[in-house]
Amino acid sequence: METIGEGPVAVVYADGDSALKTFPEPLSRQTRASLDRELATLRTLDGARPILVPDGVEELSDGRPALRMERCAQSLAQLVEHNGPLSAEDTITIGLTLSAALATAHDAGIVHGGVHPANLLFRETGELLIADFGVVLRAAFPRDVLPGLAFTAPETVLDGTVDESADLYGLGAVLQFALTGEPPFRFIPGEQSGERVIKVLHSPPAPVEDEQLGALIGRLLAKQPEERPDNAAAVTEELSWLRAPDLPRTPVKMIKPVAVKRRAPEDRQHKLGLILGIAAALALLAAAPILLLSLRSAEPPAGAPGGAAVPLAPLVPTPAKPLELTLAEPEDLGDTVRLTWTSPEVLDFVVVVAPAGQRNNSIYVERKRTFDVTVSPGLQYCFAVQGTNGPQTIETPPKPIRGATCTP
16 A cells, blocks of 8 residues: 555555554554544534544554544645645634634543644545544554644643643644744754754744734743633634635634533643653753763872762753752662652652763653662762753752762
């Protein structure tokens, strides 16, 4: 079969008039049952024609799962790449279709989880469909956030939260892409992944010339979820109002907007397993300069006990009420070193390991307060721990073993 699409996890093949989206590993019985329930709920949304629901789940000869669905002509990403930005009218039409589909799905308890131009597909007739709804397969096959980073909500980058508000952020990013031909954040070739993450977390999106549509996009792209519109139905209403009366009304395949009540965070958040670890690690490493620990192989300076100096990057200033983090003396167990640290705050942590004559290693350890590092017997090391709560970052002074000297 011809390959017609490839993402961070899945590969899509053309099979006649169908598209077959394949995944790398067999599904567990529990995951398959959850997926069947999710698809069954999507099929009940009779009025939500813009939602592309797979025909079913198939199993390939090697046991891998595949979703069979309608094959479409092209995606919004391909359309903009080939033809350039869309007009404000066409952008609003796309926004109306997408927001209405999100409103219906959210009301049924399903979030999209990855609103992106590649998931907005056009039939040969030009009708827009929204594909890839749901979180079951995203949780079963965690993916690196970097490929879609420019369209990913800050809270998803920080801790893997995927909910209605994160979908609204994706909607805003898609509207900006359609209208300008660029995502909200323009990444520079060669830019480090940490620099890109920090843009999403802290930098304002690129400005939009269309004042009224730009104002809506700006609210959708707010860093804090509570500063975004209340729900997708409210976005549909505002987009309808933005349609200029003197422009021709393009028919939009959409359902009647349904008021969606914002659920409490504990009810509406979906956490995507390993995405949390990958994304939070990226955010943490981007939030402050990494501890550039290194052990020089040259002789230590006069008076230095046993090892060479370990330079550290300077601390990044923190806001008022600074975080607290203390690293205890490392416990050398021969082939492992036990690190223990304390903090009165709930933080995510990275352990920085600096072996003599080798590159540093930064290990994301989630919210653990102790961690065993595998080491080479006899080799000198320095260790430090970084912690973050998102807006603030703190790092401990380095701690040596085996006579290493660690200096800022």
